[in-house]
Amino acid sequence: MSDLPTGTVTFLFTDIEGSTRLLNELGDGFGELLDHHHRILREALSRHNGVEVGTEGDAFFVAFETVTDGVNAAAEMQRALAEHRDQSGVDLWVRMGLHTGEAQQVGDNYGGLDVHRAARISAAAHGGQVLLSAATAHQVQVSPRLDAGVRVLDLGRFRLKDLAESEQLFQLCIEGLRADFPPPTALGNPLHLPPRLDEFVDRSHEIRTIQTLLSERRLVTLTGPGGTGKTRLATEVGRVAVSDFPDGIFFVELAAIFDFSLVPSTIARALSLREEGARPIIETVTDYLASKQILLILDNFEQVVESAPVVSDLLRAAPGLKVIVTSRVSLLVSGEHEYPVPPMALPDAQRLPDLEVLSEYESIDLFLKRARSVKPDFALTGDNAPVIVEICVRLDGLPLAIELAAARARLLSPHEILTRLGQSLSLLSKPGRDVPQRQRTLMDAIGWSYELLDPELQTLFRTLGVFRGGWALDDVESIAHREGALGVDVIDGLESLISSSLVRAWETDEGETWFVMLQTIREFALQSLADSGELQHFRMVHARYFADLARSAEPEIFNDDQHWPDRLDLEHDNLRAALRRFIDAGEIQEGLVMATHLWRFWQIRSHLAEGRAWLTALLDFPKNKSDPATRAAALIAIGGLTYWQNDFAMTRVHYEEALDTFESIGDQRGIAEALYNLGFLFLIDGDTKRSLEIHGRSLAIYRDLEDELNVAYAKWGLAMAYVRDRELDEAARLARESQDTFERHRNWYGRMLGEFVLLQIDRIAGNHDRVLALTREILERPEMQKDAVGISSMLEVQANTEIAVGRPRRGLKLAAAADRMRTEHGGGAPPPLLELEDPRALVADVFSEDTIEGIWFEGQQMSLEEIIAYSQKDGESDE
DSSP: OTTOOOSEEEEEEEEETTHHHHHHHHTTHHHHHHHHHHHHHHHHHHHTTOEEEEEETTEEEEEESSHHHHHHHHHHHHHHHHHHHHHHOOOOOEEEEEEEEEOEEETTEEESHHHHHHHHHHHHSOTTOEEEEHHHHHHHTTOTTOOTTEEEEEEEEEOOTTOSSOEEEEEEEETTSOOOOOOOOOTTOOEEOOOOOSOOOOOHHHHHHHHHHHHHOSEEEEEOSTTSSHHHHHHHHHHHTGGGOTTOEEEEEOTTOOOGGGHHHHHHHHTTOOOBTTBOHHHHHHHHHTTOOEEEEEESGGGGGGGHHHHHHHHHHOTTEEEEEEESSOOOOTTEEEEEOOOOOOOOTTSOOOHHHHTTSHHHHHHHHHHHHHOTTOOOOTTTHHHHHHHHHHTTTOHHHHHHHHGGGGTSOHHHHHHHHHHHTTTSOOOOTTSOHHHHHHHHHHHHHHHTSOHHHHHHHHHHTTOSSOEEHHHHHHHHHHHOOOOSOHHHHHHHHHHTTSOEEEEOTTSOEEEEOOHHHHHHHHHHHHHTTOHHHHHHHHHHHHHHHHHHHGGGTTBTTOHHHHHHHHTHHHHHHHHHHHHHTTOHHHHHHHHHHHHHHHHHTTOHHHHHHHHHHHHTOTTOOOOHHHHHHHHHHHHHHHHHTTOHHHHHHHHHHHHHHHHHHTOHHHHHHHHHHHHHHHHHTTOHHHHHHHHHHHHHHHHHTTOHHHHHHHHHHHHHHHHHTTOHHHHHHHHHHHHHHHHHTTBHHHHHHHHHHHHHHHHHHTOHHHHHHHHHHHHTOGGGTTOHHHHHHHHHHHHHHHHHTTOHHHHHHHHHHHHHHHHHHTOOSOHHHHTOOOHHHHTTTTSOHHHHHHHHHHHHTOOHHHHHHHHTOOSSOOO
């Protein structure tokens, strides 16, 4: 290709995110979608002088002579793709990456490291995102020909596959298009930080100071009142320090945690660690960190400061661990270095520098950036400069206070902002003399913003304080509907609060908008709610709303679309707050009902120990006045959690008490459920005859009640017993009948249970090919990807089968991966029901002990994606 650009060239790589999923969804229509995609990209690259170097499937490789052409083309492509999504309703999301470097022409193509770097940058992007290398970004920022409505955002450093050094990556932010992407997909995904929602104001001096402290100390605590920018500083330090921590940088949000005993499990969740049966979660965390080089950022530690010894214990056990803590108070533990976060730099109001120098002061820069976010044509002028300086000085250089003031630039001039600020300071709160001046200033700034709201918006604002960890739109709409007195359209109200910088919003992975308040602002809202005499009322309204949410979720928890488990995951902090409210208020009946509705969620999303703890606290509450039926249902729930933890002795205690209670009050449905559950314990004990009898009684009652779904579960229980009794024809008949019902109810979990019976029958009959085909098919299903129990069970079955057909290495590796998942989940399917042999024993005659340990180690290191891909391998090879 003779017309390839030479010299310094900007390379663009693109590809469609989730193309395989789209192919499966659209079938023959995918070809038409690909045609639209190709046309959109080719029209843009043609207008911007791009040369199409190569196209493979849905991936493009394009070269541009200038950086500006490449970036403008990418922006135009993304705008056109967004328009196509809006018009067609098809989720066509394309990731893009650009890098500028020296062209090394190889025939009709390019070669060399710069091409490779561009491809890796593209692979790190998310659908709809454009990533730039530092070389590209630096040229873009000085280009006079850059299209209007685009800007560059520094994302930090990331390690990319096959590149020796970490790369500084930038995002091209395109006006009107999504900008709140998760961190780039880097090697080992080392950077686990919240996304940047706005442009970071340079605080390079503070960042360098904290970096130096971190190089000398292992525990650095950033202290100061809320709103001083502690969290933002900590995360920015994490971004620039990524190359120092090869095992990752992890952000642990503690603002929603009100019980210091939850700190270890919150850290574990940030590290993607799971409970291991009855083992304390802190031991799991300690073991994981022991050999790692990791930076933990523990945010908002002041409300759980009693857990400071946990931090010390982790640092002692893990020599490669370093910790940044943000807190209003120091931890007062050995080895801690406290860094009081200073306010932003302020100019001398009496001797102002010229406008260019003035705009470089951190406080002024922040005011200008936030003002322009609500009023794009806002500018620093000779007339308004003294006023803006006075605003920042009056607010002591506190970032949050400055942001709140600048958010009013949409409607108010700087002079009007200053005038109103002067009138409102100290009006709302009268803190004691022992409260630091900076904290009083911040509260005044929030109070000033609050006072500027209409009365109806004030009511909405303070009501939002009851939410923990954020809220969805329908959460607040439902509470508003219940009260009937908020007096404002919720959507309009939230838009106003976002414009005022009192609320923030972003889009979840499921495409829903999620709203949050900064902790300092939430505290002000709660105090306002308390001052109005409404706090306890709205806390109970909140608790009862989330109890209703749990009740709505419970019958749909196994629905094919997985909406409810994902929703409950998002609302987990609100669910915890609701349960805590019921306990604190002594409303144990309501708490037990809510916890009972949640137990299946806790099961399938790896919260077994936490769910057990909530139910234990409620069941053991002094003077518990819950009615017998409620208590018995809760005993079934806690029995289910202990069952999946494989604590069968406690499971029997809970189930038997539940059965006795249901029988004493004549609750037939409850009796049937208790019998159904007890039937599995007899099966685990090897008493097949008793299991058949118990499951038969459960089935008969459910039939009398005409409860179709539970009839299917009871048939499945009987089928499992018949498998153990080797009555395989009867087991198959019952399993298929149950599957038909589960299919009608779109119940993925029930379908898998029926398939498991058929797998067991095929295993017993030696139909290994059918077993392998079905396990592979099940493991690829989207609904299975978050069900650790289901995945580990299928892998264990496949592992035994691979060994049986002469592939011991593959079988052992799959077994190791399954074992790790079982450990992370904190339990799993009862081993006696799986009827599997120890994979290590099965290969003892094939491999040496050292080889077995080596293969086992390899299997345990595999990611979920690698495990699933490895399980799909077919053929005779044992690799």
